Amino acid sequence: SAVISQKPSRDICQRGTSLTIQCQVDSQVTMMFWYRQQPGQSLTLIATANQGSEATYESGFVIDKFPISRPNLTFSTLTVSNMSPEDSSIYLCSVSDPGLAVSQYFGAGTRLSVL
Amino acid sequence: KQEVTQIPAALSVPEGENLVLNCSFTDSAIYNLQWFRQDPGKGLTSLLLIQSSQREQTSGRLNASLDKSSGRSTLYIAASQPGDSATYLCAVYSGAGSYQLTFGKGTKLSVIP
Numbered sequence: 001s002a003v004i005s006q007k008p009s010r011d012i013c014q015r016g017t018s019l020t021i022q023c024q025v026d027s028q029v030t031m032m033f034w035y036r037q038q039p040g041q042s043l044t045l046i047a048t049a050n051q052g053s054e055a056t057y058e059s060g061f062v063i064d065k066f067p068i069s070r071p072n073l074t075f076s077t078l079t080v081s082n083m084s085p086e087d088s089s090i091y092l093c094s095v096s097d098p099g100l101a102v103s104q105y106f107g108a109g110t111r112l113s114v115l
Numbered sequence: 116k117q118e119v120t121q122i123p124a125a126l127s128v129p130e131g132e133n134l135v136l137n138c139s140f141t142d143s144a145i146y147n148l149q150w151f152r153q154d155p156g157k158g159l160t161s162l163l164l165i166q167s168s169q170r171e172q173t174s175g176r177l178n179a180s181l182d183k184s185s186g187r188s189t190l191y192i193a194a195s196q197p198g199d200s201a202t203y204l205c206a207v208y209s210g211a212g213s214y215q216l217t218f219g220k221g222t223k224l225s226v227i228p
Contacts, residue, residue, distance in 0.1 A: 004158075006158075009156065033215075040220070041220060042119070042204075042218040042219055042220045042221065043204070043206075043216075043218040044218075045215060045216070048215070092158060092159070094159075103147060103149060103161075103164055103208065104149070104161070104216065105161070106151075106158045106159035106160075107158050108156060108157055108158035109156075109158050111156075
């Protein structure tokens with residue numbers, strides 16, 4: 001199994017500012033993913049973070065708005081830039097690796113409110 | 116584009132009742148299907164993973180079935196308990212070796228003592 005620590009757990013931010021969310025895993029993993037869950041909606045994949053290369057973004061998400069870092073096999077950050085109230089969501093980090101029995105493990109999420 | 120639908124959106128049952136949660140997907144060419152539980156402030160917990168070659172998986176009071184041809188999966192919870200109250204999410208993996216998940220919106224379950 002994998003234990004994922006995600007920080008912060010929640011935050012309230014002002015419009016126009018940026019927030020960086022951290023995701024730390026207790027073991028080395030090949031793939032890390034960032035999801036967004038808007039109120040009343042399903043989880044939507046933002047991007048796949050690969051160590052040593054640029055993140056791969058899904059349709060509708062761009063690097064300028066959601067820059068991602070993956071400096072090593074146990075850590076990643078997601079920044080939500082120039083925030084607006086529409087960015088108010090839960091952001092979740094997940095990990096996957098061929099060595100893990102379960103296909104994906106999720107962090108507890110970051111609940112973001114933008115005023 | 117794969118779409119996952121979960122019915123009902125919310126369900127309230129008395130303690131001890133057996134219940135079924137439904138999940139349907141539009142593209143039957145899935146790789147695996149996974150059921151998760153989401154608790155507020157605690158992220159997602161994997162409950163059951165059904166590989167494409169399997170028809171069902173069981174864990175304790177939980178049983179999940181998969182019918183790829185009809186694009187359906189069900190999660191059966193036996194003898195429900197108040198601690199089962201949570202949102203249950205169905206997600207599918209599309210394509211062999213794919214780790215990308217498409218989620219449904221979930222079913223919010225409340226078990227009344």
